Amino acid sequence: MTAVLELRNIAKRFGGLRAVKSVSFEMNAGEILFIIGPNGAGKTTVFNLISGFLHPDEGSILFNGKDISRLAPHHNARLGIGRTFQIVKPLKNLTVLQNVMLGAFMHTGRLQQAEAEAGRILDFLQMSHWKDLPAHGLPLAALKRLEIARALATKPKLVLLDEVVSGLTPGEALALAGLVKRLPEWGVSVVGGVEHVMQVVMKIADRIVVLDYGAKIAEGKPAEVVSLPVVIEAYLGAKYKELPK
Amino acid sequence: MVDFLQACINGLLTGALYALIGMGLALIFGVMRIVNFAHGAFLMVGMYTSWVLFDKLKINPYIGFLAAGVFLFFFGYLVYLLLIQPIRDRSDFMQILMTTGIALILVDGVQLKFGADYHQTNIELVNRTLRFGPFAVNAAYLLSFAIAAVCIVSLRSFVVRSRTGQALRAIAQNREVAPLMGINVTRIQGLSFALGIAVAGVAGGLLLPALYLFPTVGDDYTLKAFVIVVLGGMGSIEGAAFGGLVLGVAESLTSFYIGNQWALIVDFVLFLLVLSLKPSGIFGRQRA
Amino acid sequence: MIRSWKLWVLLAVVAASCCLPLLVQNDYQMQVVFRIALFAALGLAWNLVGGYAGQLSLGHVAFFGVGAYGLALFTSHSVPKWISIFLAAIVAVIFAEIIGRIVFRLRGPYFTLATIAFAEVLRLTATNLKITEGAIGLPTPALFTGPSFWRLFYFSAVALAVIAFLVNGWVSRSRFGYYLMAIREDEETASAVGIDTPRYKLRSLLISAFLTALGGALYGSAFQYIVPDNVLTIDVSLQIAIITMLGGAGTLLGPVVGAVLLMSASELFKNQFQESHLLIYGILIVVVVLFLPEGIMGGLQQLFRWRKKPETARAAS
Numbered sequence: 001m002t003a004v005l006e007l008r009n010i011a012k013r014f015g016g017l018r019a020v021k022s023v024s025f026e027m028n029a030g031e032i033l034f035i036i037g038p039n040g041a042g043k044t045t046v047f048n049l050i051s052g053f054l055h056p057d058e059g060s061i062l063f064n065g066k067d068i069s070r071l072a073p074h075h076n077a078r079l080g081i082g083r084t085f086q087i088v089k090p091l092k093n094l095t096v097l098q099n100v101m102l103g104a105f106m107h108t109g110r111l112q113q114a115e116a117e118a119g120r121i122l123d124f125l126q127m128s129h130w131k132d133l134p135a136h137g138l139p140l141a142a143l144k145r146l147e148i149a150r151a152l153a154t155k156p157k158l159v160l161l162d163e164v165v166s167g168l169t170p171g172e173a174l175a176l177a178g179l180v181k182r183l184p185e186w187g188v189s190v191v192g193g194v195e196h197v198m199q200v201v202m203k204i205a206d207r208i209v210v211l212d213y214g215a216k217i218a219e220g221k222p223a224e225v226v227s228l229p230v231v232i233e234a235y236l237g238a239k240y241k242e243l244p245k
Numbered sequence: 246m247v248d249f250l251q252a253c254i255n256g257l258l259t260g261a262l263y264a265l266i267g268m269g270l271a272l273i274f275g276v277m278r279i280v281n282f283a284h285g286a287f288l289m290v291g292m293y294t295s296w297v298l299f300d301k302l303k304i305n306p307y308i309g310f311l312a313a314g315v316f317l318f319f320f321g322y323l324v325y326l327l328l329i330q331p332i333r334d335r336s337d338f339m340q341i342l343m344t345t346g347i348a349l350i351l352v353d354g355v356q357l358k359f360g361a362d363y364h365q366t367n368i369e370l371v372n373r374t375l376r377f378g379p380f381a382v383n384a385a386y387l388l389s390f391a392i393a394a395v396c397i398v399s400l401r402s403f404v405v406r407s408r409t410g411q412a413l414r415a416i417a418q419n420r421e422v423a424p425l426m427g428i429n430v431t432r433i434q435g436l437s438f439a440l441g442i443a444v445a446g447v448a449g450g451l452l453l454p455a456l457y458l459f460p461t462v463g464d465d466y467t468l469k470a471f472v473i474v475v476l477g478g479m480g481s482i483e484g485a486a487f488g489g490l491v492l493g494v495a496e497s498l499t500s501f502y503i504g505n506q507w508a509l510i511v512d513f514v515l516f517l518l519v520l521s522l523k524p525s526g527i528f529g530r531q532r533a
Numbered sequence: 534m535i536r537s538w539k540l541w542v543l544l545a546v547v548a549a550s551c552c553l554p555l556l557v558q559n560d561y562q563m564q565v566v567f568r569i570a571l572f573a574a575l576g577l578a579w580n581l582v583g584g585y586a587g588q589l590s591l592g593h594v595a596f597f598g599v600g601a602y603g604l605a606l607f608t609s610h611s612v613p614k615w616i617s618i619f620l621a622a623i624v625a626v627i628f629a630e631i632i633g634r635i636v637f638r639l640r641g642p643y644f645t646l647a648t649i650a651f652a653e654v655l656r657l658t659a660t661n662l663k664i665t666e667g668a669i670g671l672p673t674p675a676l677f678t679g680p681s682f683w684r685l686f687y688f689s690a691v692a693l694a695v696i697a698f699l700v701n702g703w704v705s706r707s708r709f710g711y712y713l714m715a716i717r718e719d720e721e722t723a724s725a726v727g728i729d730t731p732r733y734k735l736r737s738l739l740i741s742a743f744l745t746a747l748g749g750a751l752y753g754s755a756f757q758y759i760v761p762d763n764v765l766t767i768d769v770s771l772q773i774a775i776i777t778m779l780g781g782a783g784t785l786l787g788p789v790v791g792a793v794l795l796m797s798a799s800e801l802f803k804n805q806f807q808e809s810h811l812l813i814y815g816i817l818i819v820v821v822v823l824f825l826p827e828g829i830m831g832g833l834q835q836l837f838r839w840r841k842k843p844e845t846a847r848a849a850s
Contacts, residue, residue, distance in 0.1 A: 051725065077727035085725070091718035102715050105708045106727040114708070154727055280642045331823060337641045338589045342778060343822045345771060349815030357809050468653070471646050510657045513650040520639055520647055 002065045004029045004189050009059035019045045021214045030184045034192040034201045037211035043193040047162045051083045052076035082151030083160035088143040092136035103153025121149045141172040161192045247379045252501040258386040260493020261393035264486040267473030269444035271485035275474050280340040283348035284470045287442045289463030291449025310450025314443045321442030325435045356460040364458040389451040413437050472516040550691045563683035569796045570690035576777040576788030577697035578744035581737045584782035587717025591770045592648030595655050596742040598765035599625040600749025605671040618750040625746030626739050633735040656765035670760035673753040686755045697744050781830030
């Protein structure tokens with residue numbers, strides 16, 4: 001079975017800085033994979049690479065077997081990769097419904113159909129009461145859901161959620177996490193990128209990939225990975241490598 | 246060959262003034278990202294200021310330009326506080342519209358006050374030509390070149406060495422964090438805008454002996470200034486100085502070999518070339 | 534029926550414009566009204582690029598001029614008048630394709646400056662080229678003759694405005710329009726949602742250029758003589774942008790409102806204030822930018838939105 005997403009020896013440099021150094025991993029359809037790592041580990045760069053906003057200097061990215069390393073962002077979107085942004089980017093002067101309709105327009109040219117589809121997704125994300133409000137007034141939790149809604153409207157096979165729970169209160173974060181856990185029901189595989197909110201990751205991730213300084217240092221099921229010395233060292237420093245159990 | 250070099254020399258002489266104009270805009274647009282479509286209009290006000298001093302008080306423009314600079318400094322500061330600061334964070338669209346409006350007010354205001362007639366200062370220095378070997382150099386242009394060169398060097402020193410200059414660059418790098426370092430952002434930005442305008446005024450004063458004076462004389466210079474800033478690279482004061490010289494020489498050569506009327510087209514062609522091939526300009530750094 | 538009130542407004546405005554000639558007393562006034570209608574059309578055409586797509590083009594006069602010069606040059610080579618107009622518009626579209634491919638790769642003020650640069654290059658070229666007789670200019674054939682000369686031109690301008698209005702209307706309710714608005718709000722997000730931003734920006738420019746060129750040809754024909762400083766001057770670009778901004782960019786009625794208000798005011802100023810009408814123009818722009826950045830229609834819409842209850846409020850486009 002072809003992996004839905006495969007990164008082979010991806011590398012990316014910015015001038016002299018090697019943001020990503022030879023990262024490889026695979027994920028299968030229906031999985032929820034989280035990329036974690038301390039600040040500056042390269043997660044957002046990897047996200048930008050997968051969604052086409054950046055192109056790798058070395059290596060290749062395969063989506064359902066197809067090489068997407070050199071495609072433009074809108075191509076990746078059309079092939080079925082949706083994404084949210086770390087700093088939410090709602091289209092401020094449009095309503096919530098209109099924001100989501102934009103995603104829906106990828107599969108239909110008709111206003112009414114797009115409206116209907118957008119409405120459905122907003123219902124799933126429990127946002128129907130926000131439907132006709134302009135996006136710029138919304139609180140962060142709603143904006144995060146809006147980002148996801150808009151991505152979902154494009155009927156993606158893979159969705160990249162960059163720092164999707166950051167900035168939310170624990171209650172909001174857990175609620176959103178519950179929703180994310182259900183995404184595979186819609187046929188969507190999820191790649192999440194997270195810095196700090198480990199409770200969420202532990203609860204919903206099927207597998208974790210750990211990055212540090214642009215390289216992959218660990219991969220596996222959440223419980224296994226977090227107690228690996230190399231991971232602890234990356235987050236807390238060598239002093240804490242041997243934590244009392 | 247001599248002709249070629251002569252054209253180059255002429256180009257450098259005007260280029261120095263272009264460099265000044267460009268540096269003024271580099272401060273405002275390059276560093277502060279304020280899209281100032283009124284730059285040429287302020288230059289024109291500088292010219293008129295010098296002219297009034299010449300006409301009424303018999304002050305030679307080569308001294309009067311200083312007064313023009315000072316006047317435009319305060320005027321620029323006022324304009325910044327009243328009209329630019331309120332829309333500082335709005336889109337480029339708005340800034341362009343606002344500064345276009347300001348330009349209209351300035352141009353038409355000057356026209357109302359002074360009429361649309363052409364004026365000219367007749368300083369005998371303009372008629373004197375110095376000879377250096379096979380090359381002829383207009384004495385007046387040489388003087389303005391020298392003054393401009395001094396201004397350029399002082400301006401650059403100021404921006405690089407002084408505390409205000411450093412504060413300005415801090416703001417340019419990160420506007421949110423700058424206040425945390427005790428920088429009064431509004432005041433510094435106002436001062437820099439004022440400085441950029443003052444420099445335009447100085448250039449205007451220095452240009453006065455060489456050109457005919459009329460209300461819309463500054464219009465071409467706005468676009469020229471932007472071309473220079475782009476040529477030199479965003480945020481680079483030195484780049485703008487260099488860009489000004491390049492533009493001066495390019496125009497001069499075009500004038501000489503192809504014809505006067507095409508000189509302006511060279512501005513735009515250069516502009517489009519740089520934007521298409523190396524948008525960060527000759528001295529600019531790629532923005533991440 | 535959705536949006537039916539807008540259709541009624543359109544009909545009302547068209548009816549009013551048809552009755553207008555009855556109020557007009559002389560040829561000069563008819564000419565003024567002609568220009569208002571023409572600029573309403575130009576504003577509506579610009580609105581596609583500057584309003585919906587949010588790309589501040591200040592070089593639209595390039596298409597205007599190409600329309601005018603196209604008419605003049607084609608007819609001087611024995612092409613029938615009405616076909617010449619159409620061909621001129623096609624040429625403008627070709628120009629738009631070329632210009633667009635270059636300028637849309639630039640961001641923010643660079644884009645605007647590049648559009649200005651292109652228009653200026655065109656103006657300088659026209660001033661220096663043999664075929665366009667340089668600054669002397671060219672004669673353009675009148676589309677209509679006889680005593681109702683200005684009235685017929687006026688109706689043509691109204692017709693063009695109606696076409697432009699309908700195009701705006703269609704765009705605002707279509708996927709194309711939504712895509713343009715997305716591009717206006719945030720190009721990165723638009724890409725992430727699968728929108729090929731350069732392609733859509735270009736498309737809006739092509740449509741806009743076509744309509745603007747028709748306007749230019751009409752203008753050239755009405756005044757029967759064109760010079761570069763008239764039909765290729767940046768002043769026209771500025772005027773189009775200002776009318777639309779003042780009336781409300783990105784709204785349907787904005788450009789129309791802006792054209793009517795601004796140009797009537799300008800005429801009034803010209804008569805009362807003769808000398809200082811540009812000054813007042815400038816003050817007007819400054820005031821609008823400071824206090825009414827959404828323009829008149831945009832401001833009205835904001836007000837409307839606040840008054841309505843949340844669940845029924847819809848962001849009108």
